[in-house]
Amino acid sequence: MAAISNNGTTKQKPRLDLDGYSYIKDRSTNEKTYWGCIKYSTHRCRSRLHTCVITNNIIKTPIKHTCKSDAISFEQQKFDERIAHRARFTQEAPDLIVTDCYKGMTDQAIARLPTRDNVKRRTRMLRQIKHVIVIPNDLNFESIPTSLTKTIRLDQFLRRDTGSVFAHNIHKLAALAFLKPDDVVKGFEALSLTLDDDDYQSIIDYFEETYIAEAYHRRIESIFQCAHPTLWVFLQKLIDEENATRAGSIQIRAGQHPKTKKNSEHFEKRLINLISNLHQDILTQINSLAHNISL
Numbered sequence: 001m002a003a004i005s006n007n008g009t010t011k012q013k014p015r016l017d018l019d020g021y022s023y024i025k026d027r028s029t030n031e032k033t034y035w036g037c038i039k040y041s042t043h044r045c046r047s048r049l050h051t052c053v054i055t056n057n058i059i060k061t062p063i064k065h066t067c068k069s070d071a072i073s074f075e076q077q078k079f080d081e082r083i084a085h086r087a088r089f090t091q092e093a094p095d096l097i098v099t100d101c102y103k104g105m106t107d108q109a110i111a112r113l114p115t116r117d118n119v120k121r122r123t124r125m126l127r128q129i130k131h132v133i134v135i136p137n138d139l140n141f142e143s144i145p146t147s148l149t150k151t152i153r154l155d156q157f158l159r160r161d162t163g164s165v166f167a168h169n170i171h172k173l174a175a176l177a178f179l180k181p182d183d184v185v186k187g188f189e190a191l192s193l194t195l196d197d198d199d200y201q202s203i204i205d206y207f208e209e210t211y212i213a214e215a216y217h218r219r220i221e222s223i224f225q226c227a228h229p230t231l232w233v234f235l236q237k238l239i240d241e242e243n244a245t246r247a248g249s250i251q252i253r254a255g256q257h258p259k260t261k262k263n264s265e266h267f268e269k270r271l272i273n274l275i276s277n278l279h280q281d282i283l284t285q286i287n288s289l290a291h292n293i294s295l
Contacts, residue, residue, distance in 0.1 A: 015077070016051070018062070020069040022077060023049060032059055043067040075109035083119060087126040094120040099244040110247045111254035168290055169195055173207050175289035178275055179282070187282050194283065267292045 014025040016035050023035035026048075033053055037045040045067035050060035082101045086092060098119050102110065113119065150156060172191055179187050192204055229237065270292045279285040 015081075016049075017074075017077075018049070018058075020071070020074060021047070021062070021065060021067075022074070023047075023062070028053060037062075037065060037067060039067040072106070072109045072112060075105055076112060079105065079109070079113065083123060084126060087123040094123040097123055099240050102243055102247045103240075105247075107250050110250045111256075113247075113251065115251065115256060116244075116248060166199065169200065170203065171290035171293045172286050173203070174293050175286045178271060178289050179285070183282060187286055190283050191286060267294075 015038065016023040016025070022038040024038050024040075026034040026036045028034070031053060032050045033056075035049050035051065037043075037047040039045045043066065045065050047062045047065040047067075048060075049058055049062040051058055079101055083097060086097045086101070087094075090097070098116055114122075172195075176184050176187050176191070188208070195204060271289065274285070274288055274292070279288060
């Protein structure tokens with residue numbers, strides 16, 4: 001029996017699956033829909049079939065295919081279909097969608113999939129909202145758009161634009177993570193003395209008291225989608241994470257390497273250099289590290 005999906009291709013064209021072969025919708029009339037083999041552009045396969053517009057029953061059976069049915073490609077199509085459906089009709093995190101869609105796939109099919117980051121990017125693209133404010137290309141942009149400084153009720157949301165100096169000083173707090181464990185407290189105390197403005201005090205207090213706990217809490221929520229999962233949910237999520245990690249390992253063994261941004265590689269090398277060649281003054285070290293951190 002033929003199965004028709006409305007999320008059949010990356011361009012969201014309807015796809016019909018029948019006997020291990022897939023067809024893409026070509027055109028429709030008042031009575032029937034014309035379908036062509038999905039591999040027409042790559043293999044010049046001219047197999048076609050017709051279905052009833054109302055019942056979707058096959059009116060004209062397909063002619064013999066000149067392409068070969070590939071079970072692995074069929075698995076990949078089903079994977080793409082599940083990704084597209086959940087991206088459009090759920091609010092699940094992209095990472096969780098990808099993890100769940102790996103389930104039931106063979107190692108051979110997983111090895112041919114795009115990188116995890118690329119699949120997550122496609123999920124976000126399917127959800128993207130049009131007419132959003134363009135992201136500035138320059139980190140030293142002049143100001144924040146007015147529409148982003150107010151709540152939906154038009155109450156004031158951002159009190160004032162603090163500027164690049166304030167942002168750099170906040171990066172210094174994040175830079176504490178790159179100090180030697182024995183120097184973290186010393187660095188934090190020295191930094192607290194230099195950031196004695198009232199604008200920083202609440203952030204410093206938050207960082208000191210709750211930052212580490214909150215970061216761990218967010219990580220738990222991102223994986224389990226709840227703060228206090230039951231034992232069964234906890235175990236199931238661990239199983240899902242193990243499967244996702246295994247899928248990543250399969251792709252790496254198949255020769256696929258995660259795509260990294262050149263800017264990230266550049267900053268990572270600079271951070272490693274700073275950690276390997278410490279400045280004598282701890283505040284100088286923190287300031288240098290902060291130049292290579294982006295939050």
